[in-house]
Structure formats: C-alpha cells, structure tokens
Amino acid sequence: MEYITTGFYLLLFIWLVLKLPFFRDNFVSKPYIVGAFILKVAGGWFFIWLNNVYYFNSGDAVTYFKAGKLIYNTLFEDPLFFLELTFFPNARIPPQHLNEIIDTIPSWSDVRSYTAIRFNALAHLVSFHVYPTHALFGTFMSFTGLMALYKTFTAYFPKRAIWVFGCCFCVPSVVFWTSGLHKDGISMLFTGLMVWNAYLLIEKGFKTRRIAALLMNGLLLLLIRPYTLGLLVPALMLWYIAKKIRPVRPLLFYSGAYVFGYAALSLLSLVSQKLNVFAKLAEVRYYFVIYKLGGSDIPLSLLDPTWQAFLTELPRALVNALMRPEPWGNIDLMQKIASAETLVFSMFALFCLVFNNLRQLPYRYFLYACLFFVLTSLMLIGLTTDNLGAIVRYRSNLLPFWLSFWGIVLQLPDKWMPFGKKTPKNELQPNPTDYSS
Numbered sequence: 001m002e003y004i005t006t007g008f009y010l011l012l013f014i015w016l017v018l019k020l021p022f023f024r025d026n027f028v029s030k031p032y033i034v035g036a037f038i039l040k041v042a043g044g045w046f047f048i049w050l051n052n053v054y055y056f057n058s059g060d061a062v063t064y065f066k067a068g069k070l071i072y073n074t075l076f077e078d079p080l081f082f083l084e085l086t087f088f089p090n091a092r093i094p095p096q097h098l099n100e101i102i103d104t105i106p107s108w109s110d111v112r113s114y115t116a117i118r119f120n121a122l123a124h125l126v127s128f129h130v131y132p133t134h135a136l137f138g139t140f141m142s143f144t145g146l147m148a149l150y151k152t153f154t155a156y157f158p159k160r161a162i163w164v165f166g167c168c169f170c171v172p173s174v175v176f177w178t179s180g181l182h183k184d185g186i187s188m189l190f191t192g193l194m195v196w197n198a199y200l201l202i203e204k205g206f207k208t209r210r211i212a213a214l215l216m217n218g219l220l221l222l223l224i225r226p227y228t229l230g231l232l233v234p235a236l237m238l239w240y241i242a243k244k245i246r247p248v249r250p251l252l253f254y255s256g257a258y259v260f261g262y263a264a265l266s267l268l269s270l271v272s273q274k275l276n277v278f279a280k281l282a283e284v285r286y287y288f289v290i291y292k293l294g295g296s297d298i299p300l301s302l303l304d305p306t307w308q309a310f311l312t313e314l315p316r317a318l319v320n321a322l323m324r325p326e327p328w329g330n331i332d333l334m335q336k337i338a339s340a341e342t343l344v345f346s347m348f349a350l351f352c353l354v355f356n357n358l359r360q361l362p363y364r365y366f367l368y369a370c371l372f373f374v375l376t377s378l379m380l381i382g383l384t385t386d387n388l389g390a391i392v393r394y395r396s397n398l399l400p401f402w403l404s405f406w407g408i409v410l411q412l413p414d415k416w417m418p419f420g421k422k423t424p425k426n427e428l429q430p431n432p433t434d435y436s437s
Contacts (some may be wrong), residue, residue, distance in 0.1 A: 134180075231376045
C-alpha cells in the first residue's frame, strides 16, 4: 500500500508540473523542469533515509508526522476537536476538553513547530498515513516556492535563466534541506510566493487578488518562520520604494536604510525593555548555547542585550553563517560534504565579486533587495546559532537568493568568451513576457 500511494502521488505531482500554467517557462523546457522536480523528490527521500541513520528519533519531520497523526485521530472521536486542533490558535491555555489530547501532542507552546504539525495533520486526510507521501507533499510545496523565485529572477534577467535555474533547483543543500513536510520546505514555499507576488504588485500594478495573496503568504510565513518574514518585509518595502524613486546609487540607498533601521532598533531598546530586540536575540542565543547541545557546536559566548554588543558581533556572525563549516579538522562525512559545498560557493562568490557587472545592470533595486535580505538573515543566523548543522540547514533557504545574485552579476572578460565572442550590451535586458497571471 505504501508503494502504491507514494507512486500515485508522485505521478500526480509530475502531471501537475506538466499541466499547470505556473510551471510553464519560456527559457527552460518541460523535461528539465520535471527533472528538477524528480531530483527534489530524490532529495526528500534521501532526507528520510539519512535522518533514520543519524537521529535516534529520525528527526523533526518524523515528529511532525506522528503528531499530525494524533490530531487526525481526533477526527473520529469528535470532528470539532480536529478542527480546533488544526485551525485554532495554539500556545494558549488548553481548553479543558482538549487537555488529555494536547498532553500527547508535542510543541503546543511552539507556534512554528505546531504549524508544521498542522500541515501534517491535513496531509493525513489524503496520504493514507504514508510518511514518504508526506515528504512528497512538502517537496512539491518547496518546489513551487523555488519556481516562484526563479520566475521572479528571470522576469528581470531572462538571459540568465539557466544560471538561475541551476541556483534554484540543483544546489545540494537546497535539494536536501528544503525537501519534506517540515519547517524548511514549508517556509521555502511562502518565501518564494511572497517574492513573486511582490514582483507582480511592484511591476504589474496593485490588484486586490495580488494584495490578498501577498498578505496570506505573509501570514503563513509568520506562523512557520517569523524571523524570515521580519527580514523579508523590509527588503520588499525598499524594493518598492527604490523602484519608485530610482536612486542614482541604490547600494547607498539600501545601506542607509538598513543603518537607519538598526539605529531605530537601538533607540527603541533604550526606550522600553519590551521593545528591546537585542534582549530577545540574546535569549535565543542563550537557549542555543546552554540547552541545544550537538556534535557540531561551535564556541559562542553569551551576549549582553545591548546594541553595542551585537554591533561588535555582527562580522563574526556573518562569517560563521556564510563560510562555515570549514573543510578541515575532525569532522564527520556530512560536515565534510557541507564544508566542500561552502568552499565552492565562497570561491564562486569571490570570483563573481572580482568579475562583476553590477553597476551596469538594470533593475539593481531588485538585486540589492535580495542581497540585503540574505545578508541580514545570515547575520541573524550567526548571531543566534552555535551549531554548524543548524546553520547549514537554516541558510539553505537563502542560497537560491545568494547564488542567483552572483550568477546574474557575473561578467566574464571578453577574451574568455568562446571564439572571442563579446557579450552584447542588451544581454541582461528585461523579459517582455507579461507574467501577470
């Protein structure tokens, strides 16, 4: 039964990728898009196998799957119980009639983990309780988010579609970590859709359905990854403002805006303890350092909840999140693979930094929005996380932004082009196709 169910849904999702207009593309043919989806499916099933090998309880995804089954079982006891547990707020004092049930369900007080459990509970309605099928659902969701991000980049830079396609669908960390019905895969869906809907609003005009879609995706992202939403919204707002005012120096515009934002947060931290973001981040760091112990932890000292302490720590946080793990030392096989990937990506970014055409590119206001979203997210990860495995996992959702940015700005010298062919001046001009659907 497990193989039949999984095979059925695999064929169903492949059919959807082939038939739905959202997955049509002018630059990459259908076989490659389907191949990218199958690669992602393989990544999701490899995720299952590796978690069974490395973790005693098979990881968070299995916990969410089992907890979702507990909620599903209440459907036969009282359908209202199922509806309340699936759609009503958690992290509150449990109603008396749900006390016994909630005692068996983990993460009631954690909105993010419980949101992943909700998705699994809904999946149990049609999955026949087959765990690999749940991985398929999550894989299709994250693939949709990546497709939305890919469409946004290629709408601005159609000539770099192959670069962006590879950065979105062929990066090992992205294929592995964002495949499955867990927080990373779900958040990839809503992040990509938010960027896509923001593009439609900014470039195609404000419409009610676009605004509603953006708000709905933002709400769901808030439930699964609130810090991602908190860093994505400023980038989207600056993207819109920069599009309207067309600053002569967009890098200076974005840098000034983020410096102003940090100054505002610093001022608020002095006005009220409740508004002290640095205190909340210091608590998160304390939790990771003291309670979340793992085999790949790195030494991090506790931070004072002040803007000065965090400002001093920002460079090291960025290095930790962007360039670690290193390919040396006594590390296991998984860390060696992650370190090799990190080294390749670091060298690629350095190469693109040397040979870049950023100042001559159109639509830099979009590229800088992506860049600053990634940098601020990496800083937050480095500030709060002391585990290399967690760092690699958290930044997997950022790699499509990061690598696509560098792939677009790369400009090879003409003498390196085959047969001396020079890059035409309009090589990165916008795609005339109207992506208004």
